[in-house]
Amino acid sequence: xxxxxxxxxxxxxxxxxxxxxxxxxxxxxxxxxxxxxxxxxxxxxxxxxxxxxxxxxxxxxxxxxxxxxxxxxxxxxxxxxxxxxxxxxxxxxxxxxxxxxxxxxxxxxxxxxxxxxxxxxxxxxxxxxxxxxxxxxxxxxxxxxxxxxxxxxxxxxxxxxxxxxxxxxxxxxxxxxxxxxxxxxxxxxxxxxxxxxxxxxxxxxxxxxxxxxxxxxxxxxxxxxxxxxxxxxxxxxxxxxxxxxxxxxxxxxxxxxxxxxxxxxxxxxxxxxxxxxxxxxxxxxxxxxxxxxxxxxxxxxxxxxxxxxxxxxxxxxxxxxxxxxxxxxxxxxxxxxxxxxxxxxxxxxxxxxxxxxxxxxxxxxxxxxxxxxxxxxxxxxxxxxxxxxxxxxxxxxxxxxxxxxxxxxxxxxxxxxxxxxxxxxxxxxxxxxxxxxxxxxxxxxxxxxxxxxxxxxxxxxxxxxxxxxxxxxxxxxxxxxxxxxxxxxxxxxxxxxxxxxxxxxxxxxxxxxxxxxxxxxxxxxxxxxxxxxxxxxxxxxxxxxxxxxxxxx
Numbered sequence: 131x132x133x134x135x136x137x138x139x140x141x142x143x144x145x146x147x148x149x150x151x152x153x154x155x156x157x158x159x160x161x162x163x164x165x166x167x168x169x170x171x172x173x174x175x176x177x178x179x180x181x182x183x184x185x186x187x188x189x190x191x192x193x194x195x196x197x198x199x200x201x202x203x204x205x206x207x208x209x210x211x212x213x214x215x216x217x218x219x220x221x222x223x224x225x226x227x228x229x230x231x232x233x234x235x236x237x238x239x240x241x242x243x244x245x246x247x248x249x250x251x252x253x254x255x256x257x258x259x260x261x262x263x264x265x266x267x268x269x270x271x272x273x274x275x276x277x278x279x280x281x282x283x284x285x286x287x288x289x290x291x292x293x294x295x296x297x298x299x300x301x302x303x304x305x306x307x308x309x310x311x312x313x314x315x316x317x318x319x320x321x322x323x324x325x326x327x328x329x330x331x332x333x334x335x336x337x338x339x340x341x342x343x344x345x346x347x348x349x350x351x352x353x354x355x356x357x358x359x360x361x362x363x364x365x366x367x368x369x370x371x372x373x374x375x376x377x378x379x380x381x382x383x384x385x386x387x388x389x390x391x392x393x394x395x396x397x398x399x400x401x402x403x404x405x406x407x408x409x410x411x412x413x414x415x416x417x418x419x420x421x422x423x424x425x426x427x428x429x430x431x432x433x434x435x436x437x438x439x440x441x442x443x444x445x446x447x448x449x450x451x452x453x454x455x456x457x458x459x460x461x462x463x464x465x466x467x468x469x470x471x472x473x474x475x476x477x478x479x480x481x482x483x484x485x486x487x488x489x490x491x492x493x494x495x496x497x498x499x500x501x502x503x504x505x506x507x508x509x510x511x512x513x514x515x516x517x518x519x520x521x522x523x524x525x526x527x528x529x530x531x532x533x534x535x536x537x538x539x540x541x542x543x544x545x546x547x548x549x550x551x552x553x554x555x556x557x558x559x560x561x562x563x564x565x566x567x568x569x570x571x572x573x574x575x576x577x578x579x580x581x582x583x584x585x586x587x588x589x590x591x592x593x594x595x596x597x598x599x600x601x602x603x604x605x606x607x608x609x610x611x612x613x614x615x616x617x618x619x620x621x622x623x624x625x626x627x628x629x630x631x632x633x634x635x636x637x638x639x640x641x642x643x644x645x646x647x648x649x650x651x652x653x654x655x656x657x658x659x660x661x662x663x664x665x666x667x668x669x670x671x672x673x674x675x676x677x678x679x680x681x682x683x
Contacts, residue, residue, distance in 0.1 A: 149196035150182075151175045151672055153643075156201035157651065160184065160637040161208065163570075163623045165614035167653065172201075175643040179421070179671025184639060205651045207617070208637045209369025209644035209668060210584040211624035213533050214512055214574030217373045217397065218380045219258075219292070220362060221355025222347060223578050227257025230290060230578070234265050239279050242287075246280045254344055255280060258288040258578070260296060263438060263545045270320050273299050273330030286340055291579050293436035295337040302328055305340030314338070316459035318441070334435040334457050352383040363395050364676040366582040367665040369644040370396035370635070372533075372574065372628050374430045374480065374512060377402050381410050381426070388420040394675050396423050396644070398628035400430040400480050404468050407477055414475050421671060422633045422642055428478030430512065431468055432459040434488035437515065437542060437549055442485035445518060449551030456485050466495050473503040478629065480510035480533070486518045486557065493524045500528040510572075510627060513538070514564070516550065517557040526568030531627045534561065535576045536587040536616075540596040543605050555606065561591060562609045571611075572627035573619035584620050585652065585663050591616035593657035613653045643672040 151174070158170035172185035174193065183191060227245045232238040238260055246255055262270055276285050276298035284301035288294070297305075309326040313319055317335030319328050332340065347355070363371065373380070376399040387393040401407035407429040410416065416426040435441015435457045440448055443456035460468070469479050483492040489511065496509045510531045515538060517525070525532050539559040546558055557563070565571055573591065575582055586597070591611055594604035604610060611619075625635025634642040647667040652660050668676035 149177055150193060151197045151199060152191050152195045153199045153201055153206070154185075155203055156206040156647075157203060158184070158206040158637070159208075159617075159651070159653065161614065161618050161622050162636060163618055163626050163631070165612065165618045167614055170637075173637070173643065175672035179643055179673065181637065181639050181641055181643050184637070201647065204666065205648040206637075207646050207648060207652065208621040208635055209646055209670065210367050210620050211370040211622075211628075211630075211635050212363070212368045212574045212577070212582070212584060212620075213372050213572035213624040213627055214374055214535060215363075215371045215577045215582075216292070216375060216579075217359050217371060218352065218355055218377075218383070220578045220582070221357070221359035222351070223258055224358040224362075225351065225355060227255065227287070228259050229257055229287065230259030230261075232260065232265070235262075235267055235271055235275065238265070238271075239275060242276070242285065243279045253283060254301075255283065255285045256287070256344065258292070259290050260287055261290045261438065270294075270329065270331040271296055272322075273297060273302060273328070276330065284343075286344060289436075289439060291436040291438050293441050294331055294333045294439040295340060296331050297340055298330070301340055301343075302330070304343040305332075307332065307336075307339060316457050318457065333439045334441050334459060346379070349379075349383070349386075352379060353386060356383050356387055357392070360394055361676075362582055364668045365665065367584065367646045367648075367668055368395065368582060369646075369668060369670050370398065370625065370630070372398045372400065372427075372480075372624070374400050374482075375402040376400060376406070376410075376426070378406050378409055381406075384424055385419075388424055393420055393423050394670055396630075396634060396670075397425075398630060399424065399426045400428055400478070401426065402430065404429055404471050407472060411475075411477065415477055418633070422630075427628055428480065429468070429472050430480045430482060431465060432482045433465060433492055434459055434483060434485050437484055438545060440549065442516065442549075443488040443491075444485045444516070444550075445487045445490070446554070448549050449554070450548045455487070458488070462491055462495065465491070466499065469495060469499055470502070473499060473507065478508060478510065480512050482512045484513045484515045486516045486521070489514060489517045490521050493521055493530075496528055496530060497524070508627065508629065513576075515542070515559060516546075517560060517564075519557045519560075519563070522557060522560060522563050522569075523567045525564050530569065531572050532564050532569050533572045533574065533627060534559070535574050535580060536561070536590040537575065537580045537583070539594060539605070540590050541580065543596075558606070559594075560609050561611050565611060565615065570623060570627070571615070571619045572624040573616065574624065585660055585665075588613070588616050588620065588652055589657040589660040591619070592660075595657055597661060599658065617652060642670070644670050
């Protein structure tokens with residue numbers, strides 16, 4: 131661990147740190163929250179890492195320059211602001227078994243077998259990323275299938291969306307999950323057909339007993355995880371994130387990194403509970419720390435589960451499971467009480483809502499509380515995947531932020547049709563309809579649920595096609611948005627959604643100089659062209675923090 135921290139501390143900073151710098155000869159793009167674009171040819175960055183001048187072609191700096199950087203005509207955009215991620219899950223995922231790329235149950239089991247052989251000393255085998263829909267499996271996997279591979283210690287593997295866990299018999303026993311166990315409120319124990327015996331998958335709140343039995347990561351594990359996560363985000367051009375579900379342990383890892391000068395990207399934090407929010411923030415959201423690199427904004431609350439595990443709360447039964455409507459993880463009364471406690475001290479509220487019933491409930495709660503808690507609240511609804519068309523106009527009221535993840539649309543398209551049926555698809559991933567109704571869109575990746583790749587999200591937003599160009603013409607193509615609006619949703623509006631406007635997100639005078647050198651212009655490329663764009667360099671506060679490996683001499 132000491133070697134790791136030394137290596138992190140030795141990350142090279144450019145020679146122009148703490149000096150006025152002229153970034154010249156660039157094809158620069160600045161973007162406002164409404165998608166207005168301003169082109170520039172250069173910028174001057176002061177010793178504090180803020181932009182003091184944007185220069186048109188032929189303009190010269192009006193102040194003395196200490197360092198000059200030739201941009202060689204490359205495209206410069208604001209750094210991506212990812213409006214919804216799980217930082218520590220990304221990092222811890224690098225330390226456990228990753229099943230996100232598996233294409234079949236057999237492949238997943240083979241990877242588990244290899245992992246178990248590689249780490250015989252680990253008391254638990256942990257992993258994440260499995261998706262039975264991607265495997266073409268018309269059911270959840272079972273504990274017996276895990277037992278056939280590993281039966282000498284517990285195995286616990288979280289589904290890609292984090293809303294279900296798959297355990298072997300030892301893991302279920304560690305959580306005391308038996309045939310006598312009842313489904314908890316907001317959770318479901320999958321059972322063997324014709325029996326009450328647990329099959330091996332636990333959904334949402336039902337995961338808690340097993341999760342409680344798992345030895346928690348050590349502080350040094352979290353420090354390594356944060357380091358790994360930062361490298362992944364920076365390599366993808368993400369300079370700031372909204373961390374959804376920050377625990378006190380996560381927050382302390384962020385603080386240790388900040389205190390040691392190792393916190394490079396910016397984190398807008400949303401606590402995993404009201405108790406955690408109050409423990410961290412006390413009487414109010416924290417100040418911005420470490421030169422605008424860390425702030426606790428508020429709290430994330432869960433209303434329902436996920437569509438893939440049939441936990442998303444729907445107004446009508448699932449088309450492929452007529453007896454189910456999803457799970458309400460927080461009752462309407464509980465939701466309003468928690469929202470009130472947060473709003474009382476000006477903490478921002480972010481509500482996880484995927485199904486149409488959950489979104490309707492979130493909207494109703496906001497409408498009821500908005501009169502009591504006025505001012506600029508920026509109530510956030512996270513995901514907004516399935517909305518009753520009758521409720522879309524409500525998303526434009528009370529300063530609501532629709533925090534959405536475009537790549538979910540392509541990942542979930544086939545599943546969404548199966549879950550909802552062809553007659554209930556209006557209002558799914560409805561970016562254009564929400565924007566046209568006056569709503570505010572902030573885009574993210576939901577990493578590690580989806581890869582950290584905002585450029586892929588931009589491509590989906592303008593095409594509603596996957597990486598293979600399917601379906602031809604785009605799925606529900608009327609819900610695409612413009613390149614300019616998509617770029618704003620991944621930069622300036624995502625910063626606005628976290629009360630960070632004026633600090634970073636748009637490349638304007640007075641803001642932090644967080645920017646990217648890209649291989650091509652995302653505003654002039656088609657969807658496939660955007661997917662092919664490479665992040666060449668990532669800069670935060672006027673310092674280069676990432677350079678594509680092939681450019682390193």
